Amino acid sequence: MNAPLMLEPQRFAVKGDGVELAAYRWGNAAGPTLLLVHGYPDNHEVWLPLIRELAADCQIIAYDVRGAGASDIPRKTGNYRLEKLANDLEAVIKAVSPDRPVHLVAHDWGSIQSWEAVTEPRIQPLLASYTTISGPCLDHVGHWMRARLKEKRPRAFGQVIGQLVSSWYIGFFHTPLVPELLWRAGLARAWPTLLRRLEGVRESRPNPTQASDGHHGVKLYRANFITSLFRPRQRPTEVPVQLIVPTRDRFVRPQLFQDLDRWVPRLWRREVAAGHWQLMADPSRLAGWIREFVDHLEGGDASRALQLAKVRPGSGSFAGKLVLVTGAGGGIGRATLLEFAERGASVLAADIDLAAAERSAELARALGAEAWARRLDVSDSAQMETFAAWVRDAFGSPDLVVNNAGIGMAGAMLDTRPEDWERLLRVNLWSVIDGCRLFARQMLEAGKGGHIVNVASAAAFVPSRNYAAYATSKAAVLMLSECLRAELAGKGIGVTAICPGLVNTGIIQATRFNGLDGEAEARRKAKVQRLYQRRNLTAETVATRIADAVERNKPVQAVGSEAHLSVAQWRFAPWLSRLLARLNLSA
Structure with missing residues (x-):
C-alpha cells in the first residue's frame, strides 16, 4: 500500500538549543526526507511553491528558524x-528522521547556517546530501578573501572590492536600531513590491510575520559575520553538495564559490540565469535538479546533466560546465578545447575530420575531463540543425559555444569566383550565424545562461586588396557578435568576438590563393607560412585569451601585438589603414 500523501502541513514543535521551533511536514511519508531551511527575511512559507512541486515524491520538512515565523525569538544577539x-538543525533532523539521513536544501541565510551543520563532523552522518542556493559558508568566504588579497593582483583585489560593494547591506545591518526601525516603519509592507521590481519575482506571498522576521533576523548578521570572515576556520565536509548558483544574484556573486571544491570533494555545480529569490517563486527547474540529485544519491543512475555538473577536485573556474568547440580537430580549436578541459569543463569537439576531433577529445580526457567528439560540416545548415538537436537531447544545452571553424582565402576581389565566395562565407560566416542562433536559443530555453565566442580575426579591422573575401567574412563575424551581445544583454548570455593576429597554425596550407596558378600558389603559401612561423603566436596563447575573455565577459578580445595595433589604427587613424590597404603584398 502506498503511503498517504499529505497536502496540508502537519505542524509540530521541536526543542532546539534553548528555543522551541515551529516545524511543518508535507508530502509522501514513504519517500526520501527533504529538510528545507529558509533565509532572511523569510520564514518557512517561502518554500511553499517548491513544496507543491515535490510533495508527491518526498516527505518534506520545513521549520521557522529561531527569530522567524512561529518559532521562539531570542532577545540576545x-x-x-x-x-x-x-x-537547532540537528534537533529537527533527530526529531523527524532519527534513523535515516535527510536531504538538506537551504537558501540565503538558511544556506549559511546549514553550512555550519554540513561541516560539523558529528552532524554529517545525519545528512544524505546538501543542496545550497545563494548562501556560502562564511569560513570559506574568509579563506577566499584572504587568498585573493595574497595574490596582490588588480583583478583579485577587484573581486574582493566588488563583493564588498554587493554586500553593502551587511554593513547597514550592523548599524544600531536603524534596520529595526526601517522594518517597523513600512519596509515589511513594501517587501513584496520590492521583490517584484528588483528581483523579477512575479508572485510574492504576503508574510504576516514579515516585520518581526526582518526586525529580529538582523541579529544573524551581527552575531556571525565579523568573527567568521576575519578568523575563518578550516571547514571541510564529506557530505555530497549540490551548489546552485544564480548568476544574476545581486548580493552573492558567483565568484564566492570558486574554491569550493577545496572543501567539498563530492561537489555538483549548476548555474541558472536568475536573481536571488527567483528560483523560490518559480521553482520548477529547482525541483527538477533536487529530484535528480536525490534520486541519484538514493541509488538511481545519474542523468547526463547531473554527470556534467560533477566537479572534479582541483578543477578550475569552468567546473561543471559543458564547452562546445567547432573546428576542434586542430589549431586554435584544439588548443581552446584543451584549455577549457584544464579549467575543469567537460568538452565536446566538433570537426569535419572525425578522427582529428576524436584525437582532441582523447587529449582532453588525458587531462581528466569528460570529452566527446562528433563529425560536423559547419557549412551545412541542415547538419548544424541536426547537431544542435542532438546536443540538446544528449546534454540539455551547452554552457559555452566557441564558433571557431574557419578557412582562409587570399586574392583580389575581382579574382574571387562566386563559388569561392559562397564556400568561404558558408564556413566563416554562415556557420557562426547557425551556431549563434541555434545554441543561444537553447541557452535561453534552459534558463541557465551561458556564453558564445565567435572567432573573428585582426583582419576584421584591416582592409586589404589581398584578402577581400576573408576580411569581409571576419568583419561580419565581429559585427554579428556585437549585435547579438546587445540582443542578449540582461538575459545571462555573454557574447565575445576573438580577433587574433598571425597565429602559427596549419590554416595557411588550407588557404586558397585566388588568381594564382598551382606553382605560384605553392610559393605564396610557403612565404606566408614562414612569416607566421617567425611571428610564432601560438594557438595555445589564443586559447588562454579566449578563456580569460569569457571569465571577464569581454565583448572583443584582440590577441597579438599586430592585432592590438590593427584595432588602434582603425579606430584612431583609419586613413592610414586605407592607405596601407592599397599595398600589394602578393607581389
Missing part, C-alpha cells in the same frame, strides 16, 4: 550564533 543554529 549571541543566541543567533552559527553553532546554535546548527544545533
